[in-house]
Amino acid sequence: MSAFLRVEGVNRRFGGYLALNDVSCEVARGHVHALIGPNGAGKTTLFNVISGVLRPTAGRIFLDGRDYTGLRPDGVSRLGVARNFQQVRLVRQLSAVENVMIGCHAGIYRGVAGNLAEFFGLGGAEKAAREKSREMLAFVGMAGKAEVPVDQLTLVDQRRLEVARALASEPSLLLLDEPAAGMNPTELDELKTLIQAIRDRGITIVLVEHHMRLVMSIADRITVLSAGTVIASGTPSEVRQDAAVISAYLGTA
Amino acid sequence: MLSSYWDSVCIFLGINILLGISLYIPMVCGLISLGQGGFMAIGAYVAVMLTKAGAPFVVALVAGALVAAVAGLIVGAPALRIRGIYVMILTLGFGEIVRVFFLNFEPTGGASGLGGIPPLTELWQIVLSCVLAYLLVWRIRQLRFGRAMIAIHDDDLAAEAMGINLTRTKLMSFSLGAFIAGIAGGFYAHYALFIDANQFDFSRSAMTFLYVVLGGTVNPFGPVLGAAIVTLLPEVLRVVQDWRMTVFGTLLILIAIWRPDGILRTAGFRK
Numbered sequence: 001m002s003a004f005l006r007v008e009g010v011n012r013r014f015g016g017y018l019a020l021n022d023v024s025c026e027v028a029r030g031h032v033h034a035l036i037g038p039n040g041a042g043k044t045t046l047f048n049v050i051s052g053v054l055r056p057t058a059g060r061i062f063l064d065g066r067d068y069t070g071l072r073p074d075g076v077s078r079l080g081v082a083r084n085f086q087q088v089r090l091v092r093q094l095s096a097v098e099n100v101m102i103g104c105h106a107g108i109y110r111g112v113a114g115n116l117a118e119f120f121g122l123g124g125a126e127k128a129a130r131e132k133s134r135e136m137l138a139f140v141g142m143a144g145k146a147e148v149p150v151d152q153l154t155l156v157d158q159r160r161l162e163v164a165r166a167l168a169s170e171p172s173l174l175l176l177d178e179p180a181a182g183m184n185p186t187e188l189d190e191l192k193t194l195i196q197a198i199r200d201r202g203i204t205i206v207l208v209e210h211h212m213r214l215v216m217s218i219a220d221r222i223t224v225l226s227a228g229t230v231i232a233s234g235t236p237s238e239v240r241q242d243a244a245v246i247s248a249y250l251g252t253a
Numbered sequence: 254m255l256s257s258y259w260d261s262v263c264i265f266l267g268i269n270i271l272l273g274i275s276l277y278i279p280m281v282c283g284l285i286s287l288g289q290g291g292f293m294a295i296g297a298y299v300a301v302m303l304t305k306a307g308a309p310f311v312v313a314l315v316a317g318a319l320v321a322a323v324a325g326l327i328v329g330a331p332a333l334r335i336r337g338i339y340v341m342i343l344t345l346g347f348g349e350i351v352r353v354f355f356l357n358f359e360p361t362g363g364a365s366g367l368g369g370i371p372p373l374t375e376l377w378q379i380v381l382s383c384v385l386a387y388l389l390v391w392r393i394r395q396l397r398f399g400r401a402m403i404a405i406h407d408d409d410l411a412a413e414a415m416g417i418n419l420t421r422t423k424l425m426s427f428s429l430g431a432f433i434a435g436i437a438g439g440f441y442a443h444y445a446l447f448i449d450a451n452q453f454d455f456s457r458s459a460m461t462f463l464y465v466v467l468g469g470t471v472n473p474f475g476p477v478l479g480a481a482i483v484t485l486l487p488e489v490l491r492v493v494q495d496w497r498m499t500v501f502g503t504l505l506i507l508i509a510i511w512r513p514d515g516i517l518r519t520a521g522f523r524k
Contacts, residue, residue, distance in 0.1 A: 077416035106416035
């Protein structure tokens with residue numbers, strides 16, 4: 001198994017609190033890799049470390065063999081890592097499609113010449129980015145909502161919009177932090193289909209999710225965090241039978 | 254043609270609109286400057302030294318604005334590490350530094366000021382500059398750079414995670430604003446014909462701030478409207494002229510209570 005994302009001995013300390021304690025895990029290319037564990041286990045902290053929002057106190061992170069520890073979030077994004085946020089973080093002043101275009105930011109024109117051409121409407125890159133963003137919206141099931149202001153979207157649509165925005169940056173690795181929060185059974189089914197469709201595009205996914213039925217049905221591998229340490233890692237059936245996982249998180253139902 | 258009185262009002266209106274736009278640009282990405290007077294001073298002094306040396310007006314204006322833009326980069330760099338009210342304090346300090354510098358800098362007249370400036374500013378040049386500056390901010394909002402600025406304003410963490418370079422975007426917006434303030438300074442100097450450091454003091458920066466807060470920070474027409482209200486009201490209402498600061502202070506309080514985003518609070522012009 002060749003590791004696409006490799007987290008190696010990562011520690012993250014907040015003052016006297018050790019949120020991540022020597023965390024190591026490997027995500028294979030093309031997998032849906034779930035990260036589960038009780039609240040406060042460090043799942044979101046690990047996402048923040050992987051996406052460059054937080055620097056690890058110790059340890060290293062590799063994408064496709066390249067060490068990118070310490071890179072700023074915009075650099076990590078340009079490397080091909082995209083994410084959503086557990087607490088939705090959209091640009092309220094912009095419409096849905098313009099939010100997706102934010103995801104295109106690094107991928108479109110740059111430099112003096114590029115900006116001048118677009119300023120006078122001669123480049124066509126803005127138009128292409130808008131077109132691509134509309135396609136992304138349709139892909140996540142939001143066709144027809146392109147011009148809606150963000151505030152008028154339901155929370156579920158806002159979550160979908162964040163996924164569309166992340167996909168617009170053409171990532172090779174997508175980090176999804178609790179995308180199912182607040183979804184009803186129908187929406188959950190749609191989300192499952194969406195995640196599979198994203199994987200079928202060749203994008204590796206790391207998924208933080210509490211919804212166990214979704215996780216167990218979609219994940220290729222699972223890593224379980226508890227109190228900042230990895231307590232188990234394996235296929236869904238292995239993890240489900242792991243005694244430590246059952247006592248720390250799953251329970252005996 | 255306009256009477257010389259209205260000619261003069263319109264020229265000052267235009268200069269104030271340019272100043273309002275110069276502050277509006279960094280405010281789009283959440284950087285509030287209380288030092289636009291400093292950039293204006295730099296543009297004014299540099300342009301005057303050049304026209305006095307025989308340079309064409311356009312060249313002098315642009316050169317002054319470029320020096321102001323470089324100053325914007327220098328002031329903007331430390332402003333990247335701080336937010337909100339601390340950026341205001343930093344730029345306020347910058348404005349004072351520039352004022353005191355020109356007050357003591359003998360080659361540009363020092364405390365006795367700088368006179369004998371050729372009268373080169375004409376109304377049509379100001380109108381043209383205002384139209385260009387307005388089109389610039391209006392168009393930028395529809396482009397990659399403008400979206401990046403708005404994203405930083407709303408949520409800099411999400412913006413950065415989407416691949417937006419915070420440093421570059423903030424510095425560019427600060428510097429672009431300083432450039433326009435520099436142009437305004439050049440026009441001002443070649444109309445006033447005499448400048449000294451105290452014409453670019455804190456009250457100049459504060460009035461510029463008032464234009465934008467009054468008019469609105471989410472719509473590019475906001476600073477234009479704000480500058481127009483503040484400049485024209487004292488001309489048409491005698492009472493406002495006598496109680497200038499009281500009226501504007503009251504207006505600011507009312508705006509803060511009822512329309513914290515300014516008079517024009519929707520983005521508009523976008524369908």
